[in-house]
Amino acid sequence: MLQTDHFVRFERVTSAERTAHGMSATVHTEQLRVDLVRDDVVRLKISRGGVFDEEPTHAVCTDPLANQVEFGFEQDGDRVRLVTSAMVVSIWLDPFRIDVHRTDGTPVIETAADADGHYWAYATLNDTFTVRRRCGGADRIFGLGEKGGRQDRKGRDFTLWNNDVLSEVGSQEFTAGKEPGDPRGDRTSTEFDPYYVSVPFFYHQLYPHGQMSGSFVDNGYRGHYDFTAANEYRISFEGGQYTEYVFAGPHMPAILSAYTELTGRMSLPPIWALGYHQCRWHKYDQAAVEALGQRHRDDDFPCDALWLDIDYMDGYRVFTWDTEAFPDGPGMVKRLAEQGFRVITIIDPGVKYEPGYPVFDQGLERDLFCKTEGGDIYIGQVWPGNTAFPDFATPEVRAWWGELNAAHVQSGLAGIWNDMNEPATGVISSKPMRFEHGRHSHDRFHNQYALLMAMGTTEGLLEAMPDRRTFILSRAGFAGIQRYAANWMGDNQSRWDHLWLSVTMGCGFGVSGQPFVGADIGGFQGNANAELFLRWMQYGALTPFCRNHSETGYIDQYAWAFGEVIHDLVRDAVRLRYRLMPYIYAAFVRASETGEPVQRPLVFDFQYESAAADLDDEYLFGRDLLVAPVDEPGMTARQVYLPAGGWYDWFTDEPHVGRTYVIAPTPMDRIPLYARAGSVIPLWPDAPPSTDGYHPEVIDLHLFVPLGDGRYESRLVEDDGLTFASRDGAHRTTTLTVTRTGDDVTLSGEVDGDGYPEFRRSAFRLVLHGARPATVSHDGVELSSTEGAFHLDNDGADFEVRFSV
Ligand code: GLC
Numbered sequence: 154m155l156q157t158d159h160f161v162r163f164e165r166v167t168s169a170e171r172t173a174h175g176m177s178a179t180v181h182t183e184q185l186r187v188d189l190v191r192d193d194v195v196r197l198k199i200s201r202g203g204v205f206d207e208e209p210t211h212a213v214c215t216d217p218l219a220n221q222v223e224f225g226f227e228q229d230g231d232r233v234r235l236v237t238s239a240m241v242v243s244i245w246l247d248p249f250r251i252d253v254h255r256t257d258g259t260p261v262i263e264t265a266a267d268a269d270g271h272y273w274a275y276a277t278l279n280d281t282f283t284v285r286r287r288c289g290g291a292d293r294i295f296g297l298g299e300k301g302g303r304q305d306r307k308g309r310d311f312t313l314w315n316n317d318v319l320s321e322v323g324s325q326e327f328t329a330g331k332e333p334g335d336p337r338g339d340r341t342s343t344e345f346d347p348y349y350v351s352v353p354f355f356y357h358q359l360y361p362h363g364q365m366s367g368s369f370v371d372n373g374y375r376g377h378y379d380f381t382a383a384n385e386y387r388i389s390f391e392g393g394q395y396t397e398y399v400f401a402g403p404h405m406p407a408i409l410s411a412y413t414e415l416t417g418r419m420s421l422p423p424i425w426a427l428g429y430h431q432c433r434w435h436k437y438d439q440a441a442v443e444a445l446g447q448r449h450r451d452d453d454f455p456c457d458a459l460w461l462d463i464d465y466m467d468g469y470r471v472f473t474w475d476t477e478a479f480p481d482g483p484g485m486v487k488r489l490a491e492q493g494f495r496v497i498t499i500i501d502p503g504v505k506y507e508p509g510y511p512v513f514d515q516g517l518e519r520d521l522f523c524k525t526e527g528g529d530i531y532i533g534q535v536w537p538g539n540t541a542f543p544d545f546a547t548p549e550v551r552a553w554w555g556e557l558n559a560a561h562v563q564s565g566l567a568g569i570w571n572d573m574n575e576p577a578t579g580v581i582s583s584k585p586m587r588f589e590h591g592r593h594s595h596d597r598f599h600n601q602y603a604l605l606m607a608m609g610t611t612e613g614l615l616e617a618m619p620d621r622r623t624f625i626l627s628r629a630g631f632a633g634i635q636r637y638a639a640n641w642m643g644d645n646q647s648r649w650d651h652l653w654l655s656v657t658m659g660c661g662f663g664v665s666g667q668p669f670v671g672a673d674i675g676g677f678q679g680n681a682n683a684e685l686f687l688r689w690m691q692y693g694a695l696t697p698f699c700r701n702h703s704e705t706g707y708i709d710q711y712a713w714a715f716g717e718v719i720h721d722l723v724r725d726a727v728r729l730r731y732r733l734m735p736y737i738y739a740a741f742v743r744a745s746e747t748g749e750p751v752q753r754p755l756v757f758d759f760q761y762e763s764a765a766a767d768l769d770d771e772y773l774f775g776r777d778l779l780v781a782p783v784d785e786p787g788m789t790a791r792q793v794y795l796p797a798g799g800w801y802d803w804f805t806d807e808p809h810v811g812r813t814y815v816i817a818p819t820p821m822d823r824i825p826l827y828a829r830a831g832s833v834i835p836l837w838p839d840a841p842p843s844t845d846g847y848h849p850e851v852i853d854l855h856l857f858v859p860l861g862d863g864r865y866e867s868r869l870v871e872d873d874g875l876t877f878a879s880r881d882g883a884h885r886t887t888t889l890t891v892t893r894t895g896d897d898v899t900l901s902g903e904v905d906g907d908g909y910p911e912f913r914r915s916a917f918r919l920v921l922h923g924a925r926p927a928t929v930s931h932d933g934v935e936l937s938s939t940e941g942a943f944h945l946d947n948d949g950a951d952f953e954v955r956f957s958v
Contacts, residue, residue, distance in 0.1 A: 155377050155389050160276035166246040170231050171226040174218050184551045191224035193239040193401040206394045207814035210373040212632035240401040247833035248272045261366040261401045263287040281390040290383040291360035293853040297749035298352030298665040302344045303769050304657045313351035313376035315600050315629045317577035318694045319644045341646050343654040350630040351600040355751045363761040367408035369399030371933045373600045380666040400591040405760050406736045407410040411665045413748025421745040424874030428457025429727045430700035436464045438478040439485045446494050455731045458495045458845045469537035470505045472561050475486040486565035493843035495567035505533030508789030521550045531586040533578030545605035546588040546598050555613015568624035574603035575629045603629035628848035639669035647676025652689050653784040657769050664749025675710045683715035690723040691824045692782035694730040728840035735835035738774030739868045777832035781825035790818045799830025799860035801922050831865030833889040848911045858923030861894040873909050883909040885949045900954040919943040929956040
């Protein structure tokens with residue numbers, strides 16, 4: 154816990170006045186600005202040295218004050234109140250404190266007082282600042298992005314400092330001084346902190362009624378979130394300006410939507426990025442990579458992408474190829490493309506410090522590298538040894554990096570993998586690395602380094618290929634990273650507890666604005682075994698980013714590495730993912746529109762169900778599938794909580810009324826999976842070898858009959874999956890509405906969009922779950938079923954189906 158004994162509290166507001174967006178005040182010797190961003194979002198800022206930093210980070214990508222919020226300004230004695238239709242912001246003048254309440258009186262934030270009755274609305278010492286807030290003993294805390302342990306963060310404290318977890322040197326300061334037995338002393342424990350990504354955004358859920366509020370501190374310096382005390386929480390940052398967005402909620406999805414309105418949403422990825430990815434840190438040569446591709450095709454194992462780790466480079470020099478191992482990189486990429494594979498290469502930020510190496514020479518000549526205080530090129534240590542680091546804080550450097558990437562992918566590469574971008578500097582401290590020609594300290598930009606690198610990379614790729622959706626995978630990140638890149642969870646362990654960890658981490662990312670996430674399937678470090686690999690593949694196939702990756706020096710972790718039985722079972726798991734592709738794609742489209750997660754904790758959709766809020770070993774995959782991974786060896790059955798509504802066992806069709814616990818068998822061929830009653834899950838009729846060029850003539854619609862009266866909406870989105878043409882109408886989006894009244898069920902399909910050249914669909918195959926009518930009426934015509942399904946001619950027009958249960 155940060156020591157705040159000597160901090161100077163701001164205790165008195167000496168003048169306050171109304172402004173166009175709220176109010177400004179003088180507090181202590183600084184300025185306080187309170188701006189209403191929306192009816193239910195307020196921004197609080199306190200100047201430093203009397204000056205405001207108007208753009209403290211690159212997280213926010215819109216003008217937060219673009220909309221004029223209607224509000225009342227009331228001053229009575231020692232309190233100013235800003236009143237909107239959703240909340241009341243109270244600024245108490247003496248002693249100074251800030252409270253926000255919803256119009257129903259429930260608290261959003263309330264300044265905490267210490268044992269002596271002193272309020273801690275804001276206190277500062279030597280550039281560090283802290284705020285303290287009231288929090289009930291049984292309240293819950295969610296969010297903060299990539300964090301270990303349980304999803305409810307209450308009772309723990311966290312540091313925000315992008316960290317190369319397995320680096321002994323990088324993690325040393327966080328493991329040091331821990332009591333023996335404290336799991337945080339071990340970088341491989343599921344409780345270790347901090348990880349690679351920092352997102353200063355969290356939710357506070359009130360007990361017992363469940364309302365949530367949100368807090369986003371727009372500050373990239375090292376941060377501390379302390380939820381250890383029973384009745385308060387503390388937020389501190391070691392520099393920069395206090396700029397906090399407070400979200401009144403009370404609903405989690407609405408808070409996330411407002412947060413991603415500010416920090417942006419995932420740009421819709423190419424559909425192939427949702428396929429299965431095969432990666433391994435291994436010294437391949439060209440023939441071996443092609444053989445790897447061939448093997449997947451020979452085995453009929455769906456796969457969209459093959460990845461090249463650092464050994465494809467010439468001596469780990471970024472933007473080069475080892476031409477001995479890869480005499481014809483572009484030829485290889487082309488041949489693989491003919492088989493439906495995309496190839497992705499790693500690009501680290503560390504540029505080998507080597508006069509004569511063109512990337513280094515250019516960077517030096519054009520003054521594009523980070524400097525030290527004294528004006529030297531900062532040197533850190535990455536794979537090639539001494540390396541310089543591009544100064545991504547400047548637009549010129551981002552543009553240069555974008556051009557380098559665009560030139561690099563000319564060889565046919567489909568995407569870029571950004572690693573070591575915390576930035577990781579090996580045995581050399583990163584602290585002397587400064588930004589903007591040495592003007593800014595390392596601390597200001599450390600947590601934003603990966604965000605800025607991904608920004609430059611994306612913009613460069615878009616500049617060169619404006620109509621192609623980009624795919625970048627990043628290890629580190631900051632609030633807003635979702636605009637440019639997907640995240641994987643870095644160097645995990647081939648252990649059961651790390652399989653579990655990836656569930657809570659994936660969900661933590663999801664509620665923190667980053668929907669495109671996944672862990673190294675099978676685990677990165679250590680040897681997996683058949684059972685662990687199988688269970689991880691079955692689960693990983695139902696996560697947003699699905700990539701098998703492992704560290705050099707450990708046993709093979711290919712799909713076939715654990716024998717035929719496992720090979721067949723993991724193939725089934727990956728095939729299920731490919732069959733689910735239209736459903737997954739629709740979930741990604743939604744995420745790109747609203748910011749909602751793809752992998753989501755139950756609390757997101759069932760906030761007011763206490764049992765759902767505490768679940769750390771099951772989640773929703775998209776809105777309508779509930780997944781309960783097998784996260785222990787030898788498990789033959791597990792308990793699954795099914796939240797409100799109705800649920801169908803995916804494999805047996807057994808319906809369950811929700812708000813109940815069931816015991817689900819977990820035979821080796823599957824993990825528990827449930828579909829929401831009322832949903833329509835669109836499936837490809839088959840699992841193709843890859844998504845490449847796959848535009849089926851028939852789409853299966855699996856309709857799960859509602860267990861009671863109600864109306865439900867699902868979606869099918871069809872487009873070319875590769876370009877931005879869908880933005881201009883080149884798509885067919887079918888809204889599938891299921892209505893049940895008594896025994897009568899109606900499914901209506903309403904189509905939006907102009908279509909696109911590759912569209913080939915001529916029919917739906919409707920499969921009903923929870924009803925077996927002999928006939929259905931399709932646009933007024935009676936149809937009988939064939940092999941349990943109804944064939945509906947449909948080439949993209951509206952339709953209606955009626956039947957009785
Ligand atoms: C880092 C990455 C890992 C990669 C390795 C070699 O450890 O996290 O995914 O395989 O570097 O590039």
